[in-house]
Amino acid sequence: MLRITDLTFRYTRKSPVVLDNISLSLKDGEIGVLLGKNGSGKTTLFKTVLGFEKPEAGQIDFNGKDLLKMNRRERAEQIAYVPQDIQFGDLTVFDTVLLGRLPYFGLKASKEDEEIALKTLKEMGLEELAMRNTAELSGGERQKVAIARALAQEPKLLVFDEPTGNLDIANEQLILKEILRGTKEKGIGVLTSLHDLNEALSIGDVFFFIKDGKIRYYGDSSIVTELVIKDTFDADVSIIEYKGKKLIVNGGL
Numbered sequence: 636m637l638r639i640t641d642l643t644f645r646y647t648r649k650s651p652v653v654l655d656n657i658s659l660s661l662k663d664g665e666i667g668v669l670l671g672k673n674g675s676g677k678t679t680l681f682k683t684v685l686g687f688e689k690p691e692a693g694q695i696d697f698n699g700k701d702l703l704k705m706n707r708r709e710r711a712e713q714i715a716y717v718p719q720d721i722q723f724g725d726l727t728v729f730d731t732v733l734l735g736r737l738p739y740f741g742l743k744a745s746k747e748d749e750e751i752a753l754k755t756l757k758e759m760g761l762e763e764l765a766m767r768n769t770a771e772l773s774g775g776e777r778q779k780v781a782i783a784r785a786l787a788q789e790p791k792l793l794v795f796d797e798p799t800g801n802l803d804i805a806n807e808q809l810i811l812k813e814i815l816r817g818t819k820e821k822g823i824g825v826l827t828s829l830h831d832l833n834e835a836l837s838i839g840d841v842f843f844f845i846k847d848g849k850i851r852y853y854g855d856s857s858i859v860t861e862l863v864i865k866d867t868f869d870a871d872v873s874i875i876e877y878k879g880k881k882l883i884v885n886g887g888l
């Protein structure tokens with residue numbers, strides 16, 4: 636269980652508050668989706684959870700342990716991150732995924748690390764790309780490799796920042812499927828931002844609507860309403876039912 640309590644953050648002492656007394660919790664194996672306008676503080680929240688930024692106040696516990704007191708390595712055994720702008724070194728796909736094991740090995744990967752990397756590649760259907768350089772991959776393939784690297788880390792929580800941001804619709808579907816498959820089976824929790832509200836509804840268990848650095852609404856899909864979307868995004872939408880599920884249609888045009 637991830638539990639964030641009264642988290643407040645600003646980038647410098649004189650700059651405005653970006654996270655304003657945020658509290659949220661996410662149970663093991665749950666997919667939590669953070670929804671909010673650009674600049675509302677989603678990435679900043681991820682960065683504090685990952686220890687890249689230090690909050691001014693508040694607590695972040697993961698399974699009863701204080702995440703803010705963990706060192707990088709201890710945290711990496713618990714949480715993996717797939718950022719928006721994925722950076723790979725000049726490495727093969729296999730070596731890139733093996734790097735996910737870095738928190739567990741010292742100077743050299745063990746046989747077990749290599750086996751886990753290979754197993755993860757196989758599970759994601761990336762075997763054929765194993766010896767290719769990551770620089771030669773398409774956007775969808777890069778995203779898959781980044782997810783494979785994160786899964787090879789065997790985290791208990793995966794944090795994704797806009798995992799489908801620059802992908803075409805086929806790759807979008809593929810990546811969402813991979814996220815579901817790679818995490819639900821293993822009981823790994825997911826905290827993600829998604830700009831597409833229908834994608835969010837299709838994979839999310841809980842939703843956190845963030846505005847001006849505050850969580851304004853949270854809960855299961857029943858809280859996703861036209862009013863909540865209007866208040867959060869200042870956008871007019873209609874919600875209809877399609878095949879027994881909520882479907883959000885752009886009502887502003």
Ligand code: ADP
Pocket residue numbers: 646653671672673674675676677678679680
């Ligand atoms: P989101 O991910 O929701 O688009 P961000 O967390 O990236 O939002 O940004 C929240 C706010 O913090 C914005 O006003 C943004 O300009 C500001 N911000 C983001 N990164 C920095 C930084 N490194 N230094 C100063 N301000 C930043």
